[in-house]
Ligand SMILES: Nc1ncnc2c1ncn2[C@@H]1O[C@H](COP(=O)(O)OP(=O)(O)O)[C@@H](O)[C@H]1O
């Protein structure tokens with residue numbers, strides 16, 4: 001087996017006495033597209049900054065392409081970072097923003113012009129080369145920032161929440177753009193997101209973080225279908241998670257007996273996995289929201305709140321109405337983790 | 340309706356109060372007579388021309404110019420890095436440092452001048468010219484730190500980090516991406532410092548020696564001996580110079596954004 005392209009070994013990152021990321025271990029191969037997923041404040045940006053060399057680790061090592069770069073300064077690490085705020089240079093034109101790093105490298109002028117134009121062309125901004133960033137739209141600024149990183153041909157491109165500042169339509173466009181650039185160049189990319197759907201859609205592998213620790217690493221398929229912890233399940237859309245013990249499910253409000261056998265641990269259902277209209281359990285509709293194709297119910301049951309979402313074609317229930325529901329075995333996801 | 344007229348009246352009075360003395364000086368300088376008076380005895384340009392023939396004015400003008408230019412440049416050379424550090428790094432007691440840096444604005448100039456004379460010029464034998472440079476630099480420094488600081492507050496640090504990741508050292512990132520973006524603030528600080536230094540009286544009052552006087556002090560001294568309209572003419576010319584500089588600064592830099 002070849003050695004990994006990026007290797008983080010027992011990486012501990014701290015701000016003064018406050019340890020933000022304790023003993024992180026992670027590796028990935030060349031050309032992989034990795035998503036760093038997790039709630040705000042879990043240490044994603046901190047991890048990125050240390051890979052880029054902007055934050056010195058308290059302990060541990062960072063290897064890139066087989067070399068220990070832990071003590072290599074940021075300006076020599078050949079790593080691109082696209083900041084959440086883009087961090088474009090407001091006093092320079094689009095062209096000069098992209099050419100900035102090439103000029104620092106002191107490449108011959110002809111080569112700078114050629115590479116810069118090619119970079120601008122790749123992101124479809126050649127016609128705006130003379131505009132200042134402030135005269136560009138959010139999406140254009142973002143693509144400019146991408147071009148500025150890409151022309152340097154970095155070993156790794158890090159992207160901090162690359163899509164979070166864009167509106168829904170641009171987000172889809174930019175998502176496609178990132179995928180295309182990654183496919184065309186084969187560059188190793190790590191991007192940060194707190195949006196599970198973004199990670200699932202884009203990444204080859206997802207690293208799910210919680211409080212500075214890695215909760216689970218896996219392909220989108222693995223994370224979506226087989227979350228290994230309550231946190232992972234919750235983060236990936238299993239909104240109904242209950243502790244199970246002796247075939248009794250225990251909720252915040254009470255207990256209900258299970259009509260199938262289960263080991264002790266946790267059971268989780270997505271809202272779409274809850275059946276309503278029939279079943280052995282009773283609940284009252286607390287609220288209902290119409291979402292086009294589907295109707296999203298919040299139910300008040302014996303064990304607590306149940307989230308259910310069903311096709312809008314089915315019979316609808318009003319707030320305050322009683323109904324029967326079921327938590328079917330076929331839709332249940334078992335998590336070994338005890339409380 | 341009456342409210343509108345009241346506010347207009349107040350505005351008018353304020354303008355007269357502010358500009359009135361200026362107009363009186365311009366007109367007094369236009370006098371054809373021999374002594375400073377308002378209204379003047381007849382109208383002529385002779386005092387405005389005479390100003391350029393008075394040798395001591397010429398010398399003190401050059402000294403004041405040199406002090407204003409170099410004193411402000413040195414203050415900026417110290418003040419820009421100081422403002423940068425105060426904004427960028429988590430410096431312990433940053434607020435205290437800011438207060439200390441602003442102290443010369445708060446402490447009356449007379450005290451600063453006396454202190455410099457008593458503790459630097461007299462005991463150490465520092466030359467008056469050098470003491471003036473120190474004094475003017477120290478005087479302008481608070482303005483430099485303040486104005487440059489305010490132009491730096493909106494500058495995000497990730498821009499510099501982006502420059503570093505593109506190959507810059509921290510230092511070259513400062514010159515390549517920070518400085519170009521605070522250039523307006525630095526120029527504004529220079530102009531404010533220049534005008535402050537040039538018009539400075541109380542500190543310079545203590546720091547004058549044989550043949551070494553700043554222009555405002557020289558004008559005071561001249562007036563004590565010769566009470567002719569040339570001082571009014573010179574004052575008017577200097578006021579035009581200041582107004583001209585500030586006008587150009589406002590027009591090209593949007594000066595008022597920074598002060
Ligand atoms: N400059 C800083 N100084 C002190 N603490 C910080 C700093 N930046 C981030 N933190 C803390 O480190 C933790 C991780 O932050 P961050 O990496 O920014 O999270 P994320 O990017 O996942 O939202 C948080 O608890 C945050 O408050």
Ligand SMILES: [Mg+2]
Nearest residue numbers: 041044045046
């Ligand atoms: Mg973050």
